[in-house]
Amino acid sequence: MRAVLTGLIWGMLLAYAAALALFLLGQFGLMGVERDPLSGVFLIPLGLPWNRMIDLFPQPSWPWLAALAPLLNIALLIALRALLPRPSQARK
Structure with missing residues (x-):
């Protein structure tokens, strides 16, 4: 279960980074991108x-x-993963 949550956390972080980059590009018109009032739609x-x-x-x-706001969801996933028991290192 920890592996699934770890993958979900990384997926959320990647999606958040992409959505935040699109938001910043569209909000400020960076790198020649036209300003777009809907640039934050992927963050919702x-x-x-x-x-x-x-x-x-x-x-x-x-x-x-x-x-x-997405950082709260990522923080909750990290806290949930911390509550799960670690798999034992030495299985006999």
Whole structure:
């Protein structure tokens, strides 16, 4: 089970890195990319359910909170993996 969670954590980290890169490119128009208001759309499913609570904060912080919401899910996966027992090193 730890191996499955480890793979899931790495998959989430890769997906988050790609979605965050697309968000930053589209938000600021970096490297000649046109500014796009929908550049953060790939961060939304990665940050569920936390990004559903973003409207409790001031509106100027919404894009940045949406960009950080997936980190909560990744942290929860890491904590869950830490709770699982390690496979024994010496099996007899």
